[in-house]
């Protein structure tokens with residue numbers, strides 16, 4: 532049960548091992564910043580937790596003093612779910628320890644760790660957890676919603692590899708959730724987001740990966756796009772399980788490997804990672820190159836940790852962002868037509884859409900084994916992100932994102948999509964993502980563990 536710390540913030544400072552910040556502290560402004568600069572909120576209290584006991588104390592304090600709670604790991608939430616005006620932030624950013632047991636092939640990851648923390652610790656043993664594609668994303672939010680990235684085809688989602696978790700629930704208890712302890716809670720946190728409590732430790736199964744892999748990026752201009760994407764479609768359909776490809780609609784970056792005349796030119800990139808036989812990767816790259824010669828390419832072996840940080844800078848903190856996601860079954864001619872038209876309609880060269888391939892291990896997983904909101908048929912998850920340097924510029928990018936999302940709907944698998952790609956709480960989309968049966972089960976579990984909906988700053992499941 533929650534401890535009964537209440538009263539002024541001094542009482543919380545005394546009760547917690549970690550630091551507690553309020554607006555009078557010099558570090559407050561830095562501590563309240565989140566990844567998306569479009570979000571500018573002023574919490575009353577930021578509780579920098581250093582243990583599960585701290586988390587329990589902070590949750591109890593917030594409830595005793597009537598403060599709304601936000602939980603923060605990597606602070607990547609587009610909508611700013613991990614911060615709150617006038618409320619209390621349970622800030623896990625000081626809890627980033629990762630412990631690897633290479634014999635048992637398990638990693639214990641503290642609830643505030645970033646993907647890069649996990650990659651560094653596991654790769655020291657040639658092992659990895661399937662996570663997302665950007666190093667400064669939080670393991671917490673990413674995992675609780677599902678978690679997809681370069682390893683999804685060969686090893687499934689992050690939640691498919693979660694073995695157990697330590698969870699601080701709304702009444703302050705610190706529980707272990709796994710297949711044979713609090714099994715319903717364990718089911719719910721694998722896809723149901725932060726609705727059920729604060730996860731202070733994740734235990735993951737590890738896979739042998741790298742440390743080196745083959746990487747290739749091929750970039751085609753808009754005038755080549757229809758032809759190139761049809762070849763990409765064929766290649767992705769036949770891709771061995773040891774490879775993965777991400778398709779991006781973007782502007783050519785001003786990188787050293789891009790000839791200057793192509794800098795900022797709109798087009799399409801296919802990024803191909805090969806974790807198996809290098810010759811296999813070379814064959815796929817050659818096939819693409821010969822079918823439709825790209826404007827430029829970058830093909831090279833690279834360490835897995837470098838792949839995991841390759842687009843960190845392109846997704847840096849401090850920009851204004853807006854996102855919508857959708858799922859499509861295939862790169863049909865109709866889809867290709869929409870993508871080709873809309874890639875040229877962006878005002879900002881930073882705006883981008885990414886298509887993640889979800890098949891093989893993703894599709895092999897039992898859809899009912901976890902609460903994941905989405906079907907397990909082979910498909911693409913499409914993330915469309917409008918990015919700008921100012922709030923004024925973001926208006927046009929937001930319109931671009933919405934226009935592309937609308938145009939994709941006739942081709943999509945429905946209005947429901949990956950909950951981690953939802954910017955806003957749109958009830959019909961949340962219900963469609965989970966489906967009625969899963970949603971009702973989640974709502975019953977929510978009633979058991981968080982009947983007052985204390986953890987509601989997320990894609991919210993209302994208690995049944």
Ligand code: FAD
Nearest residue numbers: 602604605606607608613663664669671672673679725730
């Ligand atoms: P936060 O803002 O800290 O938290 C997000 C939500 O999760 C909040 O509701 C928060 O309360 C809750 N939460 C976080 N940690 C905990 C915890 N320990 N216990 C309980 N609740 C918690 N997704 C992918 O699957 N693959 C990708 O490759 C990928 N790339 C991305 C790249 C960028 C640049 C961005 C912005 C997002 C990306 N995402 C990706 C989506 C990402 O998974 C979600 O934004 C996710 O919520 C981020 O988690 P976080 O911990 O960084 O965010």
